[in-house]
Amino acid sequence: MANEKEVVIDVKNLSVGFHVRGKKTNVIRNISFPVYRGETLAIVGESGSGKSVTTKTFTGMLDSNGFISGGSIIFDGLDLAKFKTNDDWLQIRGKRIATIFQDPMTSLNPLLTIGYQISEVLILHHGLSKKEAKEEAIKLLAKVRIPNPEERYNDYPFQYSGGMRQRVVIAIALACRPEVLICDEPTTALDVTVQAQIIALIKELQEEYKWTTIFITHDLGVVANVADRIAVMYAGQIVEYGTVEDVFYHPEHPYTWALLASLPQLGTKDEPLSFIVGNPPSFAGEIIGDAFAPRNEYAMNIDFVMEPPIFKISETHWAKTWLLSPNAPKVKKPKVIEELHLRMKGAATELKRQEGEDYE
Amino acid sequence: MSKKNLEKPPVSKDVLSPLSNTEPLSVEHPTAQDLREDEMVESVSGMDSSYQEIFNGEEKVESEIPAPKKHKNALDPKDDEFEKGRDITRGTPADDIIVKMRDVRISFKIGTLERVIINHLNLDIKRGEILGLVGESGSGKTTIGRAIIRINKVSGGEITYNNVKISGKIPKKRERLLKTKIQMIFQDPGDSLNDRANIDYIVSEGLRAFHLYDDEADRVNKVTEMMQRVGLRPEYLSRYPHEFSGGQRQRIGIARCMVMNPEFIVADEPISALDVSIRAQVLNLIKQFQQERDLTVLFIAHDLSVVKYISDRIAVIYAGKIVELCSANRLFEAPLHPYTKALLTAVPIPDPKIERKKKIVVYNPMQHHYVKSDAPEFREIEPGHFVRCNTPEFEAMKAELARLGGEKK
Ligand SMILES: Nc1ncnc2c1ncn2[C@@H]1O[C@H](COP(=O)(O)OP(=O)(O)OP(=O)(O)O)[C@@H](O)[C@H]1O
Ligand SMILES: [Mg+2]
Numbered sequence: 001m002a003n004e005k006e007v008v009i010d011v012k013n014l015s016v017g018f019h020v021r022g023k024k025t026n027v028i029r030n031i032s033f034p035v036y037r038g039e040t041l042a043i044v045g046e047s048g049s050g051k052s053v054t055t056k057t058f059t060g061m062l063d064s065n066g067f068i069s070g071g072s073i074i075f076d077g078l079d080l081a082k083f084k085t086n087d088d089w090l091q092i093r094g095k096r097i098a099t100i101f102q103d104p105m106t107s108l109n110p111l112l113t114i115g116y117q118i119s120e121v122l123i124l125h126h127g128l129s130k131k132e133a134k135e136e137a138i139k140l141l142a143k144v145r146i147p148n149p150e151e152r153y154n155d156y157p158f159q160y161s162g163g164m165r166q167r168v169v170i171a172i173a174l175a176c177r178p179e180v181l182i183c184d185e186p187t188t189a190l191d192v193t194v195q196a197q198i199i200a201l202i203k204e205l206q207e208e209y210k211w212t213t214i215f216i217t218h219d220l221g222v223v224a225n226v227a228d229r230i231a232v233m234y235a236g237q238i239v240e241y242g243t244v245e246d247v248f249y250h251p252e253h254p255y256t257w258a259l260l261a262s263l264p265q266l267g268t269k270d271e272p273l274s275f276i277v278g279n280p281p282s283f284a285g286e287i288i289g290d291a292f293a294p295r296n297e298y299a300m301n302i303d304f305v306m307e308p309p310i311f312k313i314s315e316t317h318w319a320k321t322w323l324l325s326p327n328a329p330k331v332k333k334p335k336v337i338e339e340l341h342l343r344m345k346g347a348a349t350e351l352k353r354q355e356g357e358d359y360e
Numbered sequence: 361m362s363k364k365n366l367e368k369p370p371v372s373k374d375v376l377s378p379l380s381n382t383e384p385l386s387v388e389h390p391t392a393q394d395l396r397e398d399e400m401v402e403s404v405s406g407m408d409s410s411y412q413e414i415f416n417g418e419e420k421v422e423s424e425i426p427a428p429k430k431h432k433n434a435l436d437p438k439d440d441e442f443e444k445g446r447d448i449t450r451g452t453p454a455d456d457i458i459v460k461m462r463d464v465r466i467s468f469k470i471g472t473l474e475r476v477i478i479n480h481l482n483l484d485i486k487r488g489e490i491l492g493l494v495g496e497s498g499s500g501k502t503t504i505g506r507a508i509i510r511i512n513k514v515s516g517g518e519i520t521y522n523n524v525k526i527s528g529k530i531p532k533k534r535e536r537l538l539k540t541k542i543q544m545i546f547q548d549p550g551d552s553l554n555d556r557a558n559i560d561y562i563v564s565e566g567l568r569a570f571h572l573y574d575d576e577a578d579r580v581n582k583v584t585e586m587m588q589r590v591g592l593r594p595e596y597l598s599r600y601p602h603e604f605s606g607g608q609r610q611r612i613g614i615a616r617c618m619v620m621n622p623e624f625i626v627a628d629e630p631i632s633a634l635d636v637s638i639r640a641q642v643l644n645l646i647k648q649f650q651q652e653r654d655l656t657v658l659f660i661a662h663d664l665s666v667v668k669y670i671s672d673r674i675a676v677i678y679a680g681k682i683v684e685l686c687s688a689n690r691l692f693e694a695p696l697h698p699y700t701k702a703l704l705t706a707v708p709i710p711d712p713k714i715e716r717k718k719k720i721v722v723y724n725p726m727q728h729h730y731v732k733s734d735a736p737e738f739r740e741i742e743p744g745h746f747v748r749c750n751t752p753e754f755e756a757m758k759a760e761l762a763r764l765g766g767e768k769k
Binding site for chain 1: 497641662664666705710712713715716720722
């Protein structure tokens with residue numbers, strides 16, 4: 001699967017740091033991964049693991065105290081890691097690579113009408129006339145299922161609900177026909193029913209427009225829905241990378257195990273949920289060994305002294321843990337991980353009954 | 361594989377030996393500096409002033425109540441009126457209702473307009489249970505929770521606690537008592553903690569206000585013990601909220617609440633603002649306390665999967681009305697109200713095979729065709745399973761239940 005696919009963004013040995021109070025932090029630590037064209041790559045991991053910082057480098061949107069300290073980001077023969085000025089980014093940001101953020105108001109101006117904000121993009125990027133832009137904008141609003149788009153065209157953002165605002169942001173992204181759409185927790189602030197609709201909309205439009213999605217979320221349920229591939233991040237590194245099946249059904253990194261095992265959906269009433277003890281490491285100092293070691297119940301002595309290399313598990317799947325070393329003792333995965341599908345199937349009985357479908 | 365990694369020396373067997381069990385794994389002691397580092401991406405918004413007001417409001421009643429004598433519990437449960445209430449229902453555990461809401465109406469005034477959020481609400485919370493209250497934002501979940509702790513005024517109907525009225529005008533003494541018996545855990549662990557006070561002050565605040573300790577040594581003891589219970593080091597007591605991560609702050613919030621030894625807790629989305637990896641820990645804590653102390657919890661959430669794990673019963677609320685109420689397992693097994701079904705199919709299931717086959721049910725509130733002559737009511741469809749429906753719907757749901765079969769054990 002992996003080999004024939006075309007890579008649209010190729011990240012190689014990327015490192016990112018920030019200037020904080022006269023010191024430099026090292027927040028993204030030498031990561032490499034491909035993003036395949038037409039697919040959805042989900043990036044998961046704890047808060048602060050570097051999901052947003054990683055993708056912000058794709059559009060030159062790092063905060064002003066941030067800098068790329070090494071590596072490359074190859075997109076269509078260009079190395080985005082070398083881009084410096086706003087002029088460099090002009091043809092890329094928002095045009096070929098667009099971003100949808102958690103809070104739609106980061107992308108919308110509260111003082112301008114919804115219609116104006118979409119038309120503006122169309123005039124700017126596609127050189128449409130005012131009238132053409134308005135027609136096109138209304139079409140786009142209809143596309144993202146805003147009811148009565150002609151009437152709602154002249155509304156201000158505050159007149160829209162959170163879910164509708166996010167639809168408008170999607171419409172603005174659509175207006176640019178991006179090749180890559182970065183969705184940074186686009187549904188985290190929304191109600192589950194609205195979230196389900198927005199996700200369905202993004203998937204549907206992706207089918208039609210054939211873009212590539214990078215989907216950042218901490219919700220493994222959402223990941224199961226949207227992802228073709230998953231990158232699991234921990235402390236500024238990708239610790240496991242594989243297809244959605246690889247990562248859900250055959251995870252190999254103890255951090256992935258811990259993340260999956262803490263899902264309340266896997267819990268049964270009579271046993272406490274498992275959780276990850278402690279906190280992620282600080283980026284202020286140097287991280288020695290495997291960054292996850294202090295919280296890892298499977299940690300071995302070597303984890304405290306030496307960073308693990310990447311171990312290939314299959315053509316599509318790799319993980320960065322000493323447990324995969326041929327010399328490591330064999331360990332049993334947590335029971336809930338082995339039973340994940342079984343337990344979820346149990347929990348999904350109501351769906352089976354309701355739809356009369358077979359959830360094998 | 362990166363070049364750097366390839367250059368690493370081959371791994372010998374002995375360095376790969378598992379850690380000995382006696383060696384403590386992760387010890388949680390980030391320095392203040394580390395924590396501030398992590399802080400930068402966290403958003404902290406304004407403080408909940410209304411609660412703060414209520415919480416500090418006891419100063420007004422202070423003068424009316426003689427200062428509690430030392431060495432005697434200021435709120436001796438034997439002579440308080442709540443205990444009398446409890447006696448009435450004692451012996452019939454099935455009906456042991458701690459909080460009763462009857463025909464409750466809650467509205468807010470916006471200028472001259474009155475916006476009714478909750479109307480004709482009836483809800484019983486059983487002693488010792490965790491009742492999950494789920495629904496989307498704006499459906500009235502928080503409003504209900506806040507009405508119980510008297511932050512929101514009730515403009516109609518009545519709320520009782522141990523069969524004693526606690527809504528509307530009540531005696532000062534009762535209000536004061538209530539503030540020790542009922543506690544709240546908030547959604548944003550940052551918001552609810554006063555950032556200028558150290559952890560010791562924050563956790564002790566309620567103890568001090570109601571003098572729920574014998575002497576200083578007893579207070580320190582209680583607070584220290586509670587810190588350990590929630591998995592925080594007692595040394596942290598001298599630190600300030602901003603020095604802690606979200607999960608730690610939520611545990612401080614729980615410590616502050618539990619140190620009061622409450623009977624009833626309103627937990628308003630206590631894990632929504634937390635990272636997935638630490639949610640489980642907070643859920644475990646709440647559940648442990650509930651089991652150990654026969655605590656009753658109203659657990660407010662928008663995520664059904666979380667509520668299923670923690671709740672004994674679940675109430676689903678839509679637009680200010682409870683549309684379905686039954687045991688947590690049964691709700692997942694046999695959801696009947698179309699909104700419950702929509703909510704159930706909307707929650708993403710962390711299993712790609714299942715999640716991708718799932719069909720999403722969309723709820724349209726217009727689908728019911730309710731008429732005045734046959735208005736929807738909250739009806740019991742099977743024992744303990746209530747659904748808001750009219751007569752034709754009631755019949756249809758009964759038929760649906762018959763097809764599904766009875767409750768599985
Ligand atoms: N402007 C900045 N200055 C200093 N450090 C920063 C800055 N922006 C981000 N960081 C740090 O970079 C690290 C990664 O942050 P990032 O926002 O990518 O995390 P994330 O995985 O997206 O987390 P979340 O799930 O909370 O969005 C964090 O430790 C954060 O504190
Ligand atoms: Mg982020």
